[in-house]
Amino acid sequence: MNGASPTRVLVADDQTVVREGIVMLLGLLPGIEVVGAAADGEEAVALVERHRPDVVLMDLRMPRCDGVEATRRIRAAHPETEVVVLTTYADDDSLFPALQAGARGYLTKDAGGEEIARAVADVRSGAAGLSPQVQLRLLERLADGAAQATEPGAAPGGTGRPGATGPGAGRPGELPDGLTAREAEVLALIAEGLSNTEIARRLFVSPATVKTHINNLFAKTAVRDRAQAVAYAFRHGITGTQQ
Template identity: 85%
Template sequence: MSAGTTRVLVADDQTVVREGIVMLLGLLPGIEVVGAAADGEQAVALVERHHPDVVLMDLRMPRVDGVEATRRIRAAHPETEVVVLTTYADDDSLFPALRAGARGYLTKDAGGEEIARAIADVRSGAAGLSPQVQLRLLERLSEGQKASPASPEPAPAPAPAQPAARGAELPDGLTAREAEVLALIAEGLSNTEIAQRLFVSPATVKTHINNLFAKTAVRDRAQAVAYAFRHGITGTHQ
């Protein structure tokens, strides 16, 4: 195995689909399939055995479904990323999977190039979401803001005793630079793209992300996107 190879585990209960995905991945450069599971319980066991970099996870499976398998894998092996690959893109499938810790979400009409890009994205720390899923996520967040019983205007952070600096306007003690990085995460940019946009090193971006994750108590980029839109920290936030 070369240093740049990504080790992938496939989990799908349909034999023909599972074998087809394994065959497709075998044709993609830089990817090595280390196992294939027929249900969520087997997926958890194979992750324990093989320690893959990424799991391609179906959702509707017997014994243990994909959401529960994702939750168990992420809890026991946080270094293993999960990309959901499913037929379903409804809210009842999408949001539980993201809350369980999936960093990618694709539907099964995705081609090899899109799957490879999602795998590469989650490996680099970005979210591997299809454009349709990104749009639905943003729509749902927008709907949630409109339905909130709170004031229709964006709720500011609790006012400090002596508000003066701009940083005081930001929630959870975020700095202006951290908010800027968070807004770019919400746009779907990878660490490398954020570094290029801000003219800083990827290491600096990673430091900002670690800091803002700690301050906001989010676990991953999907939760960071939700946090950004909940607090109005988007591309329009300057």
Template identity: 70%
Template sequence: MSAADRGRVARVVVADDQAVVREGIVMLLGLLPGIEVVGAARDGEEAVALTAELGPDVVLMDLRMPRCDGVEATRRIRERHPGTEVVVLTTYADDDSLFPALRAGARGYLTKDAGGEEIERAVRDVIDGRAGLSPAVQRRLLERLMDRDAPDAPDAPVAPDDRGDRSDQSDRRDPNGRGGRSDRGVAGDDGLTERETEVLVLVADGLSNTEIAKRLRISTATVKTHINNLFAKTGVRDRAQAVRYAYQHGLVRPPGKRVT
């Protein structure tokens, strides 16, 4: 049973060196059900100290901070306090920011344009042992994984799959509701319905549940049901694994791959 199912309050420390940003995040989190902000840190040193003092479930960690940056603070927290997870919340999503943070032990990574729902989901995901990654970060990790020549590619929160890539094409309605031949492949013998496949493709495209609901003209509750069903049928545990599944089975093309 997940933390959310148990009604557990997630205890969070916010670390950001900009007072206005830090106070805004604290205010936003205070409006979210099931999240309690127990401390706020002005830099990495304070974040480590507050973690030792308060034992939060999650630290929302900025990266660019004085005295001790977010990467070093994440490394210290994960080494000294393994019961506390770290979700990076930063302006930057470049490789030089993303991969060092993940290597240091961050289980989540969001950019500061994330809304309250996305932050809450990431907090819950990392508490429950899943990766709390924004759709854009998931896609970046998939790009890196698919570049076999990339040096020191980090381990991503995705499951291995030995079924290989499939590029079979089939006639079906595409996720935008238009009929005719789609330029995307189809999954294998996984039992996905046409609608579940459409939802999977849109997840791989980086859309949130709300955006998928608007695109397909269905409720967000229905989207969640489809996602739960396709997770169960494909054996994936989170959205990052679902994105990789979609790439491996030819449902979406790697960024930059041209149609011939």
């Protein structure tokens, strides 16, 4: 890693064979140092306090304290430690709770070494580390949420289009948290998985303009990264999948 300090990683998984397998795999990857391994969420929280890792690879289904609660506690006490959630299935019901608890990445357990290394590097650099399967699941949930918002009896304003409002957004046509129509449009395109360059092409604006919109909408919605932005878009029904 060109002389850079290795990324310190903690692994948390209650299945011994899985935990030891991940530790062994990480040990083969350049630029990564495994500083501990936990068998449940409680131990993960304690080991983060002791070792202060850069990244935690966190299983969701664990005894005593599950991955979502452990993630919430770790992020509250040690915001400098990022969490990448590991789960068996991309459609795990804990997907959105984990993101809302502060996880910055989300991988299925069949991810290879290269994919894990990329997710670890992404979250440490401030980006979101989401596997292709998980990105697809997020988009499916966004589409489902938009469809439900348009059903008879749904909350007013949940149209499923950029600029739509969702739960608690106020009057029909009023965007949450003071978002402008353009910011909501950019948010919807983020939720579709588009990069800044792709959003710029779609909207016929410069990448610098897109970055400005993203900085503004992140500040208004109090999200820290694209993963949280996707979760926010889902909660508020802001998606372009139904245009």
